[in-house]
Amino acid sequence: MTLPLPIVGETNPKLRAAGAYLQHAATEAVTNFPNAFPPQRTEVPQPMDANDRKQIMGFFTDTTLCIGCKACEVACKQWNQLPADGNNFTGHSYDNTGHVSATTWRHVAFKEKMAEETQDGVSTSRWLMMSDVCKHCESAPCQHACPTGAIIYNQFGDVYVQNDICNGCGYCVVACPFGVIGRADTPHDDGHAHKCTLCMDRQEDGLTPACAKSCPTASIQFGPIDDLRAAARQREKDLHGRGNDKAYLYGCDSVGDYGPLNAFFVLEDHPNEYNLPVNPPQPFKGQTKRYLAGLAVGAALTAVGALLFGDTKRGGRRG
């Protein structure tokens, strides 16, 4: 069905295009009217039962095991049918992907640490390799930001973007302190925000997420989050026992204002070497105070205006 809007006689191509757009939009609005407010039609997954920690699923990425084979990156692209990003050459070691984005949900970072760069006198060159991913923060700024409610915690306790609701406002993109979530913005894209779903579709069918399934060294582990955290603590202890005293857990516990991550890591170097923030900001903390400051200033200036206006009135009467 197409609505008969009077754009037939229009010769100016721009106005014609505008008319065609209006027609399209009106047609969509009429035909989809019952669907205009998605919650009435979309089945929203039940959020996790906060008391049942067994239900919360996460990733533990052990970078000391990563061999940089990129199986996870490829498996993720394939399973989630993500488009290619083009043939880029960054010159950054074996990493031509650069960063996670709307169309790359796993990204394998390669960092070459040359002998002369080490600071403790041990002259061994080494690689830092890490499979980066959405951290599925337990208190996720992107989820706090989302004004449409598109971003939710799903039944596995993971941060999930409902693609039928996102309207591409871009707030989550600036809210994420890890630079993970992105908006698909090329002309043939949908203009919505996208990121790792922690393979919610696979989890619903009882399968392991594609990246963890394909990882040949078990660098990516998947499971109930409390079990993962216990395993990670043990792993850190083992590594220290073997003399790798640089290894430490990143995101296993909360740091400052920022809650723990449900996809966390073992790292061997400064977080910035992996393009991770040292102490991610939790910008939604203290927003009430910031509101109050703004409102107070506005109210005070208006009140001064009101007082002075009142004076003019009285003055006018006297005079």
Place this chain on the structure above:
Amino acid sequence: MAEDRKDFQSDAPWASAMSHRPDPNRVGSLQMPAQKIVFDRPPAIPPNPAVSTAAIVPAKGNAKASDPDLPREKEPAYYDVPMLKKPLWKWEIATYFFLGGMSTGAHLLGRAAARFGDGGDVTKMAAYLSFLSILPGPPLLIHDLGDPKRFHHMLRVWKPSSPMNLGTWAIMAYSGAATSEVVRQYLNDREAHLKPRERNALNKLVNNGTLLLVQDAVGAPMALLVASYTGVLLSTTSNPLWSKNPWLGPLFTASAISSGAEGIMLLLDAKRKGSPADPASHRVLRTVDTLAHGVELACMAGFSTYAGEKAHTLHEGKMKGWHRASLAGIIGSEVAKYAPLPRMLKKPQRVLSNLLGLFGGFALRWSMVMGGIEAAKDPRTTRLVSDPAHTPSA
């Protein structure tokens, strides 16, 4: 074969050859029982304080991101790839921040004049100005979306913890008040053309005290909220320039009030042809404008102190000019306002002062919004935002 696979529909030449195979994307249709995820649970270990790194701390022997002794190239970094995504908000948002601010400022001052003063021309100009300047807001905001036809999804939830959601609801309520105000003003302006009976009806219905009370009870708080939420919106991001900065809300609110006052004064001058008279209410607006400019400068100072090095994109590079323009506009407007000029130049002087003030307000929003893009492009600045040394606690 291909026919009995209802879920496998494709015209591709290879499709018929594949149809006997199970479709790997549809596990449910294979009636595969959901697997229980088996995870070998390691023996529980009490966290060892000596080992467990409770906080995310740099490993031993590593320098802090901001170690001043470390040369720039030696700082820990990932090939200088920016850590954060750059904001997708562009000219639409900066323009809306300015226009919306001016609208709310004018509305607040106009209603204050009506309630506590004589109302008159100030209230009249404020009504038209606040309505006309909020009008482009929604189209600008919708145009900025990635999927504009879904703009109404903002209103499917009530989620005041998200400043954008709260702001959308506040704009809805505020534009209702601004519209009611402009309709009332318009009808009152046409009073002379009305028959006595209609005039009576007008005074009963439109200038109804209860109605006005409701309008102000909704309009004034919502105007304050629309003026201040924009700053809070920027501060609730991880962008280096904006993140957690407590001065942004007051800064934008003060700028909203000053832009509103300047807009009203310009309209008053446009209406009063050539008259050098400076009525009392005009003086009030001047005073409020000066006070608001003072608060703005104080907030700018606070902003720069809080942001520290993270605000360097305002002081160098593309946004340097706009940032200076905003300061020059604010200070220049005050200088022009109080410069002792001969009487016949009073009107051009007022107009110049107000235009400078408005320009300063616009440049302020522009440099803040666009400065965020510049900040997120700069790899070092994106690292600083998460560095404890550069993030004062809230």
